[in-house]
Amino acid sequence: MIEVVLPVPRRDDAVRPLARRPATLRGGRLGLLDGWGDRRPDGSFTMYPLMAAVDRVAAARWAVAEVVWRKKDRAGSPASAAQLAVMAGCTAVVTGICLSGGCTAGAVGDAAELERRGVPTVTLCQDNFVRLAVAYATALGYPDLPLLVYPAPVGGNLAEGATALVEDRAEVLVSALTGGG
Amino acid sequence: MVPGTARYTDVDTWYAEAVANGWTDGLPVNPPTTAAVAAGVRALARDGAEVLGVVPPRRGLATVEQVVVNSVMAGCPPEALPVVVAALDAVLDPVFELAAVQLTTNACAPLVVVSGPAVAELGFNPAEGAFAGGSRATATVGRALRLILRNIGGSVPGDTCKVTHGHPGWFSFCVAERADASPWPPFHTARGFPESASCATVFACQAPFPLYVPGSPNRVLRVLGTSMATPGVNMFFGGGQVLLVFAPRVARSLAAAGLNRAAVAARVWQEAHYSLGALRAGQIFETEGHTFYWGARHPAPDLTALDDDATLPMVDSPGDIHILVSGGDGQFWVGFCPGWGEFGGLAVTREIEAVS
Numbered sequence: 408m409i410e411v412v413l414p415v416p417r418r419d420d421a422v423r424p425l426a427r428r429p430a431t432l433r434g435g436r437l438g439l440l441d442g443w444g445d446r447r448p449d450g451s452f453t454m455y456p457l458m459a460a461v462d463r464v465a466a467a468r469w470a471v472a473e474v475v476w477r478k479k480d481r482a483g484s485p486a487s488a489a490q491l492a493v494m495a496g497c498t499a500v501v502t503g504i505c506l507s508g509g510c511t512a513g514a515v516g517d518a519a520e521l522e523r524r525g526v527p528t529v530t531l532c533q534d535n536f537v538r539l540a541v542a543y544a545t546a547l548g549y550p551d552l553p554l555l556v557y558p559a560p561v562g563g564n565l566a567e568g569a570t571a572l573v574e575d576r577a578e579v580l581v582s583a584l585t586g587g588g
Numbered sequence: 589m590v591p592g593t594a595r596y597t598d599v600d601t602w603y604a605e606a607v608a609n610g611w612t613d614g615l616p617v618n619p620p621t622t623a624a625v626a627a628g629v630r631a632l633a634r635d636g637a638e639v640l641g642v643v644p645p646r647r648g649l650a651t652v653e654q655v656v657v658n659s660v661m662a663g664c665p666p667e668a669l670p671v672v673v674a675a676l677d678a679v680l681d682p683v684f685e686l687a688a689v690q691l692t693t694n695a696c697a698p699l700v701v702v703s704g705p706a707v708a709e710l711g712f713n714p715a716e717g718a719f720a721g722g723s724r725a726t727a728t729v730g731r732a733l734r735l736i737l738r739n740i741g742g743s744v745p746g747d748t749c750k751v752t753h754g755h756p757g758w759f760s761f762c763v764a765e766r767a768d769a770s771p772w773p774p775f776h777t778a779r780g781f782p783e784s785a786s787c788a789t790v791f792a793c794q795a796p797f798p799l800y801v802p803g804s805p806n807r808v809l810r811v812l813g814t815s816m817a818t819p820g821v822n823m824f825f826g827g828g829q830v831l832l833v834f835a836p837r838v839a840r841s842l843a844a845a846g847l848n849r850a851a852v853a854a855r856v857w858q859e860a861h862y863s864l865g866a867l868r869a870g871q872i873f874e875t876e877g878h879t880f881y882w883g884a885r886h887p888a889p890d891l892t893a894l895d896d897d898a899t900l901p902m903v904d905s906p907g908d909i910h911i912l913v914s915g916g917d918g919q920f921w922v923g924f925c926p927g928w929g930e931f932g933g934l935a936v937t938r939e940i941e942a943v944s
Contacts, residue, residue, distance in 0.1 A: 408595045408596070408597060409595065409596045409597075409598065409599065409602060409619050409621055410593055410594070410595050410621060410622050411593060411594055411595075411596065411602065411619045411620050411621055411622065412592075412593055412620050412621075412622055412625045412653065412657050413589060413591060413592055413593060413594055413620075413657075414606075414611045414620065414654065414657050414658055414661060414735070414739040414740075415589045415590060415591045415592070415739075416591065416643075416648030416649050416650070416651070416654045416739070416740045417591050417648070417649045417651070418646060418647055418648050418649065419647060419649075443877065443884070444877065444886070445876075445877050446877035446880050446883045446884075446888055448873070448880070448890075448891050448892045449890040449891070449892045449893070450887060450888040450889050450890040450891065451890075452877075452886065452888075455877075478886065480886045481685075481884075481886075481930060481931055481932075482884065482931065483685055483687075483688030483691075483692070483931045483932050484685055484688065484931075484932070507692065507693050507750070508688070508691035508692035508693045508694075508749070508750040508751070509685075509688035509689070509691055509692040509694075509928075509931050509932060510688075511691055511750075512644070512645065512687040512688045512690075512691045513688060516687065535750075536750065538747070538748075539645075539691055539748055539749075539750055542645060542646065542742070542747070542748045543644070543645045543687070543691070543748070546644070546645055546646045546647040546742070547647070
């Protein structure tokens, strides 16, 4: 017989509670923590199209008082302390975009940190990265971290049809960020 | 499965269990017997319960014991364990962004570059087949780190890892400097460490693409630069770092022309530029940010202000081009190992601690 030490490490399996959700986003401040942005030819960045779509929907449907957008320097890295501080002052935050592996780590990590600070979040996640997102969120203590899942585009444009996607899922989005109201 | 010990009737049964539980990359793994693990922990002269770090994405605790378990599975000899520990500490440095590296679709894998007296002392192979194993130390140190990232970190392709293709370095990725044939100071001195040190440098990168560079030093540097700067390499939209692995005779040729490591990096950086006119003519830019030069970088240059004659650097500065001398002396080859970009996996160096 061979006795082995199993290659099974100990992990922190604690499940942490999500932040309390407000009854409504009306009059609140919505944070958009954008991992990618949308680069313009002049080198400047605007919102990633999916984030821009959330911005438009928020204005049209949720009557938020203010939208605060911050673009991270690197999609796969945690947001900076300054950016997290800004987001922590928001009523709710949308993080993303999980359109590849590294940025999934970044966006989910940010969402988990904000939930820990008491800020409701939802993370925009392409369907082919959901498993990744859930695994990492679970490891961070948030197995039920809210994700807004959208289908991966077949073509090379990762943001095609963004507004339609977000509008189609607007109720899911707002339900994740509020008490359902 | 929960942490602990288990008994198996024989090695074949153990291997089948390892495959069934996803504890291996597919290749056979040594059974981490209690005796072998205890010997490894003694060799490190540390407490087996000591936690060296938390490995993402599943955030397993990298205790000394679990590091040794995976190293034994890889076949790593006890005397080489300090190299594994140094490499693990390096990938856990926040600069390395290990969580992102573990989850990315990019093929990059953490390469362990070993330099200093440890290369000879531990039997790493820095000569012919430097990336192809050829020594127990080279093959198993690289594999130990891969198994640690898999079994402690929980990065499993198809499950938590979305790597599209990967490369053979995902089985084992380790290379040693060939200092005795290099015209330049040891690799780690460029990383800020004393010449006498033994070091492990980690860098998440692709398997080496061999660039054939006979000819004059000027030709060598032009071919290197122009071969590297293509729009399909991740540096095009992500910047970051690259590693060039010079066969000794190429390095000696450049040194004979009066070029030290820094000068080579500077010249290669100059040559590794994109032609803006060629990119425009080739319709490389489209509307989506990922299709732009440095499209994921912040800040990025204003391309509208540049005419077609402009050239754009592949990476920020010569300091982002790491130069290592390793490999055989047969011909004029340089291995080109692009990193992932500035997203993560940037080079981190640790001194290999001698066990007292």
